Amino acid sequence: MEASRVKLMLVDDHPLVRDGLRLRLATVPGFEIIAEADDGVAALAALERQEPDVVLMDIAMPGANGIELVKKLHELYPQVQVIMLTMHDQPQYVVEAFRQGARGYVLKDSPAQEIVAAIHAVMAGKRYYSAGVADALAAGATPAPLLTQREQEVLALIAEGRSSKEIASSLNLSVRTVETHRLNIKRKCELEGSSALVKFAVERKWTGL
Amino acid sequence: MEASRVKLMLVDDHPLVRDGLRLRLATVPGFEIIAEADDGVAALAALERQEPDVVLMDIAMPGANGIELVKKLHELYPQVQVIMLTMHDQPQYVVEAFRQGARGYVLKDSPAQEIVAAIHAVMAGKRYYSAGVADALAAGATPAPLLTQREQEVLALIAEGRSSKEIASSLNLSVRTVETHRLNIKRKCELEGSSALVKFAVERKWTGL
DNA sequence: GGCCGGCTCCGTGCCGCCACATAGGGGAAA
DNA sequence: TTTCCCCTATGTGGCGGCACGGAGCCGGCC
Structure with missing residues (x-):
């Protein structure tokens, strides 16, 4: 755990959700939101300017999707921790997200403090699964469909x-x-x-x- | 426009979105959030206790959906103004929502102040359409799918x-x-x-x- | 060169879906 | 009561998807 503040980046195409995240996380001491983006392109552009400790990212976004973004992000900035946010707990995406380098997975319909817990967990080098996601991981042993x-x-x-x-x-x-x-x-x-x-x-x- | 504060009620199944709405609207003078609910049943229960001026309601919710809820709500409390929130601008739902008594329709991916504008509009007795919804209304001449x-x-x-x-x-x-x-x-x-x-x-x- | 995997095409029998139409019972509204 | 809609069920002919098979072509890898 660093002595300095945890630098966060939000990536979600819904301003309302970003509002919720920003205003919620702003009240937590030790957190600092240094950048926001509404899609993958904007996220990568923001990363070139300033590097966060943790990226909170929606899995479903217009344009490049969350899975591909976490893959690119993990290749380019392996030290950045990525937490996926999602509306739905679909096993195949949970598994794929972790395969591509995500460190946490939080459902949007879980209590807001779960996100804070997830950030603390990944900053401590641990993984974090929202309740119910563990079930998805257990059920979804499917590694990858791999279509041509x-x-x-x-x-x-x-x-x-x-x-x-x-x-x-x-x-x-x-x-x-x-x-x-x-x-x-x-x-x-x-x-x-x-x-x-x-x-x-x-x-x-x-x-x- | 009343001299007293505008009483609001939030209905959305995502705590994160409610957070965004609550913390955003709390900063607006003259607004007061008197109740929140995460589904239609809870919303109707809350309405029995205290009656808001405006209900902000997600159109997509587990259990009873937003369209049915706005219908019931408009039958039981016709003086309550309902503003629909939604992720997607699907014409059929826009048309149906207004048919069932909704007074406003705001997309979740529009700027947050649109919601404030929508509340002011419906309190002034006007209707409010988020940008892009007007197009949906024009294009969606389809009155209603109306499935049994x-x-x-x-x-x-x-x-x-x-x-x-x-x-x-x-x-x-x-x-x-x-x-x-x-x-x-x-x-x-x-x-x-x-x-x-x-x-x-x-x-x-x-x-x- | 040999091998393997992906892409393309084909035959056949089976089953499910589609579109058209009909029809009786029941409930709700006019 | 009459009317209308919904739910239920059925017949028929046709088309499309499914599962099993085989086969030739091409490009990359050993």
Whole structure:
């Protein structure tokens, strides 16, 4: 634990949530918010100017998503601790976030002091899971789906609600080829049924890939 | 505009967002937050004890959703002004919210002072639309999807990625009946294809119905 | 060069979904 | 009471997705 104040950076696309975080954390002695950003690009730009101790980051943001951002951030600034904030406790993202270097994971619908606890934990070199996230980690042993380029393209169009025939003409492929990709995606992600595939695709898109 | 302070009530299931609202609004002279609630049931209970001038309400909440809550609230307490808060500017909900008696509609990703402006507007007897919502109103000539109880139940299970057969056994219905409901939902919501239906259902669930 | 994995395409039978239509029972409003 | 909507269920023909198989092409790696 440093003698100086803990320097924080907030990354969330909702001003209201940033307000909540800022005004809440400003009352905590020893905390100092040195930067805010509303997306990944702004976050990386802010990091070039000043380096925080802890980054509080929403997992679902327009443009680059939280998972990719935490990955880049961990590559460029490995000493910066990242805490993910999220509305939903989806196992696959929790696991992926930690795999990419996140140190904490807090649900937005948990008590506000959990965030303070999370910051203290990661500053002490520990990890922090919000209540309920531990369950997600236990259940979600799935390390990574790892889809190929083409499969991701197909999945993106599935998330648009398109049929195999429409996807085929969009990508200039045979319908049978698209169906093969669908089948492979379902196998890799352990999905059963076409609707489960669509659900998976839509949720993936909503959380930013 | 009253001589006394404006009494506010906050309804949102995210403590963080309530923090942001409370701490932001507390600094505004003439505003007083008399109650908070994290869902529709708690909101109605709080209203029995003390009546606010304005209710700030999230549209997406677990349990009863914001649209139904504003309807009930407007029936029981017609003099209470309701301002809807939301993450997403989906036309159908904007239109439906106003139809059910809401007086204002503010996006959570708009500047925080918009909320103050909205409160002043509705207290002056005016309506308030966040920037961008006007576009949604113009574009969304769709009056209301208006799904029946049973259709909403079916839709909720579709959002889980379930097949018609699974839904049928869950609700103790014939598979053909579930298919009839599917068909009716698609007709009402002008959807084409099973995947578009699943997409619609999942997105609806993510935005809280 | 040989091997492996990804991308592409195809056949076939099966099952689920789709769109059209019909129809009886029940409850609520006019 | 009559009317209207909702919920329920069913028939039929057609189309689309699913799961199993095989196969050729290409690029990277050993």
